[in-house]
Amino acid sequence: IPEANEVLQEADHCSRTSRKGKFPVIGIEGLDATGKSTLTESLRESFKAVLLKSPPDCIGRYRKRFDTEPPLIRRAFYALGNYITASFIANKSATSPVIVDRYWHSTAAYAIATEVSGKAENLPPPHHELYQWPLDLLQPDLVLLLTLSPEERIRRIEGRGEQKTKEEMELEANCLFRQRVEETYKRMENPACVLVDASASKEEVFKNAHLLIKRYCNTLS
Numbered sequence: 735i736p737e738a739n740e741v742l743q744e745a746d747h748c749s750r751t752s753r754k755g756k757f758p759v760i761g762i763e764g765l766d767a768t769g770k771s772t773l774t775e776s777l778r779e780s781f782k783a784v785l786l787k788s789p790p791d792c793i794g795r796y797r798k799r800f801d802t803e804p805p806l807i808r809r810a811f812y813a814l815g816n817y818i819t820a821s822f823i824a825n826k827s828a829t830s831p832v833i834v835d836r837y838w839h840s841t842a843a844y845a846i847a848t849e850v851s852g853k854a855e856n857l858p859p860p861h862h863e864l865y866q867w868p869l870d871l872l873q874p875d876l877v878l879l880l881t882l883s884p885e886e887r888i889r890r891i892e893g894r895g896e897q898k899t900k901e902e903m904e905l906e907a908n909c910l911f912r913q914r915v916e917e918t919y920k921r922m923e924n925p926a927c928v929l930v931d932a933s934a935s936k937e938e939v940f941k942n943a944h945l946l947i948k949r950y951c952n953t954l955s
C-alpha cells in the first residue's frame with residue numbers, strides 16, 4: 735500500500751512521547767450521528783478550546799483508501815491516527831483546553847465489536863486488558879459518550895441525507911454490531927466514558943456536557 739509510507743512519514747514528524755499540557759483534554763465519543771460534531775463545535779466555542787479529531791486532518795486524505803483494506807490494516811491506520819492526534823493534543827493543551835472528536839475509545843470499540851460476533855455477551859469480560867487505555871498514549875482528562883436510541887439515530891442519519899459509509903450501513907442493518915460497539919464503549923477503562931443522554935435537544939445536550947466538564951475540570955471558566 736504506497737499510501738502507508740506517506741502516513742508513516744506524517745507519524746515520523748510527530749513526537750513519540752506526547753505529554754499533556756496544563757489545560758484539560760476532553761474526548762467526545764459515540765456512534766455516528768449521535769451528535770458529536772454538533773456538541774464539539776459548541777464546546778469549542780464555549781470553552782475557547784482547540785478542536786481536534788482522530789484521525790487528524792493531516793492523514794484524512796488517506797482514510798478512504800484504508801477503509802477499503804481488511805480490518806487489521808484499517809484498524810492500524812486508525813490506531814496510528816490516534817498517536818498522531820496525541821502529539822497535537824500535547825502541543826495545544828499547553829496553551830488552551832482541547833476537545834477531541836473521537837479518539838482511542840472509538841478505535842477500540844469498533845475493532846473489538848468487529849472481531850466478536852453475535853450478542854454483546856460474547857465480548858471479552860469487563861475489566862479485560864483490551865478495555866484498558868494504552869500506556870503509551872496521551873490520556874484525556876474526561877471522555878463523554880453520547881448515547882441515543884437506535885430509532886433516533888437512524889432518523890438523524892436519514893435527516894443528514896449524506897451517503898453512508900459501509901460501516902454506517904452495517905451499524906444500521908446489524909443491530910447486534912451496534913450493541914457490541916456501544917457495550918464496548920461502556921466497558922472502556924482508565925478513563926471510563928461518562929454517559930450523556932444525546933436524545934435531548936442540542937441546547938440541553940450542550941448544557942449537560944458543559945456541566946459535566948466544569949465539574950471534572952474545575953480549571954475551566
Ligand SMILES: Nc1ncnc2c1ncn2[C@@H]1O[C@H](COP(=O)(O)OP(=O)(O)OP(=O)(O)O)[C@@H](O)[C@H]1O
Pocket residue numbers: 764765766767768769770771772773890891893894932933934935936937939
Ligand atoms: N441533540 C440533537 N437533537 C436533534 N438533532 C441533533 C442533535 N444533535 C445533532 N443533531 C443532528 O443530527 C445529525 C448528526 O449530528 P452530528 O453530525 O453532530 O453527529 P456525529 O456524531 O458527529 O456524526 P458522525 O460521527 O457520523 O460524523 C445532524 O444533522 C445534527 O444537526
Ligand SMILES: Nc1ccn([C@H]2C[C@H](O)[C@@H](COP(=O)(O)O)O2)c(=O)n1
Pocket residue numbers: 765766767788789809812813815816836837838840841842844845899901
Ligand atoms: N479514532 C477513530 C475514529 C474513527 N474510527 C473508525 C470507526 C468507524 O469505523 C469509523 C467512524 O468514524 P466517522 O465516520 O463517524 O467519523 O471510523 C476509529 O476506528 N478510530
